[in-house]
Structure formats: structure tokens, C-alpha cells
Amino acid sequence: MSAREDQDRAVATLRRVAFLLERAQASRYRAEAYRAAARTVERQEAARLGALARAGALTDLPAVGSSTAEVVSRAMAGRAVPALIELEEQAAADDARxxxxxxxxxxxxxxxxxxxxxxxxxxxxxxxxxxxxxxxxxxxxxxxxxxxxxxxxxxxxxxxxxxxxxxxxxxxxxxxxxxxxxxxxxxxxxxxxxxxxxxxxxxxxxxxxxxxxxxxxxxxxxxxxxxxxxxxxxxxxxxxxxxxxxxxxxxxxxxxxxxxxxxxxxxxxxxxxxxxxxxxxxxxxxxxxxxxxxxxxxxxxxxxxxxxxxxxxxxxxxxxxxxxxxxxxxxxxxxxxxxxxxxxx
Incomplete structure (x- = not known):
């Protein structure tokens, strides 16, 4: 995967978490935190974003906190994102009813x-x-x-x-x-x-x-x-x-x-x-x-x-x-x- 593809995956994951939080009627502020992080991550140069992820310094970016940094880091590395998995399971259970x-x-x-x-x-x-x-x-x-x-x-x-x-x-x-x-x-x-x-x-x-x-x-x-x-x-x-x-x-x-x-x-x-x-x-x-x-x-x-x-x-x-x-x-x-x-x- 290229650095740009890693970046795109991170942005998509942040937006998907925000979408599912909104769907589940979670606090507006929680969803907005993920959307703000997505906008910040999307604006970065892919190489710089990769360097920050490797250094564990994603929280140096504006609007990226510890929770959203963890999502970005996992998504860029192609690893499972527990917060997303839980929300997807909840949505699937709701739809099944x-x-x-x-x-x-x-x-x-x-x-x-x-x-x-x-x-x-x-x-x-x-x-x-x-x-x-x-x-x-x-x-x-x-x-x-x-x-x-x-x-x-x-x-x-x-x-x-x-x-x-x-x-x-x-x-x-x-x-x-x-x-x-x-x-x-x-x-x-x-x-x-x-x-x-x-x-x-x-x-x-x-x-x-x-x-x-x-x-x-x-x-x-x-x-x-x-x-x-x-x-x-x-x-x-x-x-x-x-x-x-x-x-x-x-x-x-x-x-x-x-x-x-x-x-x-x-x-x-x-x-x-x-x-x-x-x-x-x-x-x-x-x-x-x-x-x-x-x-x-x-x-x-x-x-x-x-x-x-x-x-x-x-x-x-x-x-x-x-x-x-x-x-x-x-x-x-x-x-x-x-x-x-x-x-x-």
C-alpha cells in the first residue's frame, strides 16, 4: 500500500466511525471529533502523516486526540479498529430487527x-x-x-x-x-x-x-x-x-x-x-x-x-x-x- 492509500483508508475509517456514531444517536460532539480529525488527516501530506504515525506523534496534529489518533494509526497499518467493529456490530444488530x-x-x-x-x-x-x-x-x-x-x-x-x-x-x-x-x-x-x-x-x-x-x-x-x-x-x-x-x-x-x-x-x-x-x-x-x-x-x-x-x-x-x-x-x-x-x- 502507498502512503496515500494508507492516508485515504484512515480518513474513510474516521468518517465511518462518525457516521455510525450519528446513526446510533451518540453525542454530537463525539461524532464531530471524528469528522474534525478526518478533515485534518485529509489535509496532510501523506509522507508527513506516515512519519507522525511511525513516531507516535499523531496527536501533534490539530483536532487529533488520543482516541482518533489510535484509529488513524490502526487504519494506516491495516489493523482492526475495535471502535469501528463494535459500532458495525451494533448497526447490523439493529438492522436485523x-x-x-x-x-x-x-x-x-x-x-x-x-x-x-x-x-x-x-x-x-x-x-x-x-x-x-x-x-x-x-x-x-x-x-x-x-x-x-x-x-x-x-x-x-x-x-x-x-x-x-x-x-x-x-x-x-x-x-x-x-x-x-x-x-x-x-x-x-x-x-x-x-x-x-x-x-x-x-x-x-x-x-x-x-x-x-x-x-x-x-x-x-x-x-x-x-x-x-x-x-x-x-x-x-x-x-x-x-x-x-x-x-x-x-x-x-x-x-x-x-x-x-x-x-x-x-x-x-x-x-x-x-x-x-x-x-x-x-x-x-x-x-x-x-x-x-x-x-x-x-x-x-x-x-x-x-x-x-x-x-x-x-x-x-x-x-x-x-x-x-x-x-x-x-x-x-x-x-x-x-x-x-x-x-x-
């Missing part, structure tokens, strides 16, 4: 329409999110960072979103035939309007509309708010519809007339998101059944804020099959071209 029907639906998924990058409140640059989705064997990823009113999540103003669109255009040739879809998770404002320049929304491949504020609004007002957003021709997907949190800082679901909202989704061609974040799992089962009965279509989305979280879709598949929702009703089993063609704009 997937039911056959959910596994079949998971295998049919071709993309993800809800993901975040460091441009808003994600952990990594868009390139790392795209690379992870590509390595998962999927065909496309929609980049849907937050809109401006969600300041706590560093939502994108119109100029910042336009800059991101230019970034995505430059990235696409490098990853083709994988497709990077332009998108946004746009806030549904109090009156049901969408929190972004309408002309700019018209340029996007995917618009996911979600409620993030005043979640305890009166049920009738919340229903009017959501119906206004669903009827907006720029809305493609209704994101995490109840806003609930079932882990960490618990939050009850918002109150609204779910049947009226899902009937409107079915009428206007707005897909209902099955959000796979372990702390959301939204909609709840009873509302998911209502949406199925209303004739809605669905997306199964990760709402990923880090690359490893893109591999959370099995949970959504389990929830879908429990309510008789098959691949024909899941938008994300279709091609990127079909997703674009389905756009309501």
Missing part, C-alpha cells in the same frame, strides 16, 4: 426529501451529506435547510438561499448521476403563509412546509394555519405535522383537525411526511392511519442534521407498513425526475 415488509419498503426507497446542512442547523457541509447519501446507495437527496424566521436554527435569508442554490449547481456535475435536489424546510407562519420569497420558492425542486412556532396554538386556529399552507401551490410536503417530541425534551403534539388537514393534503397533492427522527416519529400512529384512510401520499424522510442520521429511514418504513402504506404511495420510492414532475409549481 427490521421486519421483512419494512425491509422491502426500505430497499425500494430512492431518496430523501428532508435534510439539513451546516448552512442552517446541520452539523456538516452539504458535500458530506451528499457523499453519505450516495454511499447508502440512494439516487438523490433534497437539501432543505430552514427558512429565515427560524433564527434559532440559523434559517436562510433569500440571499443566503440563492448562494446555496449556486453551490448545489456547482456540486451536481461532481456527483452525477446522483442528483442533488434544491429545497427548503419553510416555516408555516401564524397565518399559514410560507416564510420565504414566493418567487424563490418557485425555483426549488422540493418545498417541505412545517410548523415550528406557537405549537400550542388553539386547535381551530392551527387547523386554519395548516390548511392555508397545504392549499398554497408551492407546498409539496407537510413536514412533521404535529411537532411533537417523544425523546429528550418531550413536547406534546399540536392540536388541529387532522382529518381536515389530511383531506386537504390528498386533494391538493401534498405528501404527508413520515418523519424518522427518533425524537419525533411524526405523525403518531393514530394520525398516520387517518392520513392513510384519507388517501394521502407520503414521503419517508430522515430530517437528518448529520450524515449518519440519513440511515434512520427504517423506522419510517416500519411505521408505514404497520398502516398498509406500500411503495406505490411513497413518493421517495420514485425517481428524482418523478419528484420534480410532481412539484405543484
Amino acid at each position: 427490521t421486519t421483512p415488509a419494512a425491509a422491502a419498503l426500505h430497499a425500494a426507497l430512492r431518496g430523501d426529501l428532508h435534510s439539513h446542512t451546516e448552512a442552517s442547523d446541520g452539523a456538516t457541509p452539504v458535500q458530506e451529506m451528499v457523499l453519505a447519501e450516495l454511499e447508502l446507495g440512494r439516487d438523490y437527496l433534497a437539501v432543505t435547510d430552514h427558512s429565515p424566521r427560524l433564527t434559532v436554527a440559523n434559517g436562510l435569508s433569500a440571499p443566503r438561499l440563492r448562494a446555496q442554490l449556486a453551490q448545489l449547481a456547482a456540486l451536481r456535475p461532481a456527483v452525477a448521476p446522483f442528483e442533488v435536489l434544491s429545497g427548503i424546510e419553510v416555516d408555516i407562519l401564524d397565518d399559514g403563509t410560507l416564510d420565504q420569497d414566493p418567487d424563490l420558492l418557485d425555483e426549488l425542486d422540493v418545498v417541505v412546509a412545517s410548523v415550528h412556532s406557537k405549537l400550542r396554538m388553539d386547535g381551530a386556529a392551527m387547523t386554519r394555519r395548516m390548511l392555508t399552507a397545504v392549499r398554497d401551490p408551492r407546498t409539496d410536503v407537510l413536514g412533521h405535522c404535529t411537532g411533537r417530541r417523544v425523546a429528550g425534551r418531550h413536547r406534546p403534539p399540536s392540536e388541529f383537525d387532522a382529518r381536515a388537514v389530511f383531506d386537504a393534503c390528498a386533494e391538493h397533492g401534498v405528501a404527508v411526511e413520515i418523519n424518522c427522527r427518533p425524537d419525533r416519529l411524526d405523525p403518531p400512529h393514530e394520525l398516520l392511519q387517518l392520513a392513510a384512510d384519507a388517501g394521502c401520499e407520503f414521503t419517508i424522510d430522515s430530517d437528518a442534521h448529520a450524515p449518519g442520521q440519513l440511515d434512520w429511514l427504517r423506522a419510517g418504513c416500519e411505521r408505514a407498513v404497520a398502516h398498509g402504506i406500500g411503495p406505490d404511495r411513497v413518493v421517495t420510492t420514485r425517481s428524482a425526475a418523478a419528484v420534480r414532475a410532481r412539484s405543484r409549481r
Whole structure:
């Protein structure tokens, strides 16, 4: 093996450990430590990196601590990395619990329409999110960072979103035939309007509309708010519809007339998101059944804020099959071209 190949193996191993930590819901700081080390190692001259490894001096590098140095040293020497082995075994055990029907639906998924990058409140640059989705064997990823009113999540103003669109255009040739879809998770404002320049929304491949504020609004007002957003021709997907949190800082679901909202989704061609974040799992089962009965279509989305979280879709598949929702009703089993063609704009 050449020094460059040893270096590449070390970088890939660090990124794989970070991916599996994110997948397993480990501390964000642990995963970020491995990603920071990967970036440092990747920037080094291969010969210098080899010399530092032989001297046991990898921790002289910025962002490389004792744990990440051990991973680099073992990976460069072609030796087993215990931390990686343990995480791979855990991931395999988790996957083995997937039911056959959910596994079949998971295998049919071709993309993800809800993901975040460091441009808003994600952990990594868009390139790392795209690379992870590509390595998962999927065909496309929609980049849907937050809109401006969600300041706590560093939502994108119109100029910042336009800059991101230019970034995505430059990235696409490098990853083709994988497709990077332009998108946004746009806030549904109090009156049901969408929190972004309408002309700019018209340029996007995917618009996911979600409620993030005043979640305890009166049920009738919340229903009017959501119906206004669903009827907006720029809305493609209704994101995490109840806003609930079932882990960490618990939050009850918002109150609204779910049947009226899902009937409107079915009428206007707005897909209902099955959000796979372990702390959301939204909609709840009873509302998911209502949406199925209303004739809605669905997306199964990760709402990923880090690359490893893109591999959370099995949970959504389990929830879908429990309510008789098959691949024909899941938008994300279709091609990127079909997703674009389905756009309501």
C-alpha cells in the first residue's frame, strides 16, 4: 500500500466511525471529533502523516486526540479498529430487527426529501451529506435547510438561499448521476403563509412546509394555519405535522383537525411526511392511519442534521407498513425526475 492509500483508508475509517456514531444517536460532539480529525488527516501530506504515525506523534496534529489518533494509526497499518467493529456490530444488530415488509419498503426507497446542512442547523457541509447519501446507495437527496424566521436554527435569508442554490449547481456535475435536489424546510407562519420569497420558492425542486412556532396554538386556529399552507401551490410536503417530541425534551403534539388537514393534503397533492427522527416519529400512529384512510401520499424522510442520521429511514418504513402504506404511495420510492414532475409549481 502507498502512503496515500494508507492516508485515504484512515480518513474513510474516521468518517465511518462518525457516521455510525450519528446513526446510533451518540453525542454530537463525539461524532464531530471524528469528522474534525478526518478533515485534518485529509489535509496532510501523506509522507508527513506516515512519519507522525511511525513516531507516535499523531496527536501533534490539530483536532487529533488520543482516541482518533489510535484509529488513524490502526487504519494506516491495516489493523482492526475495535471502535469501528463494535459500532458495525451494533448497526447490523439493529438492522436485523427490521421486519421483512419494512425491509422491502426500505430497499425500494430512492431518496430523501428532508435534510439539513451546516448552512442552517446541520452539523456538516452539504458535500458530506451528499457523499453519505450516495454511499447508502440512494439516487438523490433534497437539501432543505430552514427558512429565515427560524433564527434559532440559523434559517436562510433569500440571499443566503440563492448562494446555496449556486453551490448545489456547482456540486451536481461532481456527483452525477446522483442528483442533488434544491429545497427548503419553510416555516408555516401564524397565518399559514410560507416564510420565504414566493418567487424563490418557485425555483426549488422540493418545498417541505412545517410548523415550528406557537405549537400550542388553539386547535381551530392551527387547523386554519395548516390548511392555508397545504392549499398554497408551492407546498409539496407537510413536514412533521404535529411537532411533537417523544425523546429528550418531550413536547406534546399540536392540536388541529387532522382529518381536515389530511383531506386537504390528498386533494391538493401534498405528501404527508413520515418523519424518522427518533425524537419525533411524526405523525403518531393514530394520525398516520387517518392520513392513510384519507388517501394521502407520503414521503419517508430522515430530517437528518448529520450524515449518519440519513440511515434512520427504517423506522419510517416500519411505521408505514404497520398502516398498509406500500411503495406505490411513497413518493421517495420514485425517481428524482418523478419528484420534480410532481412539484405543484
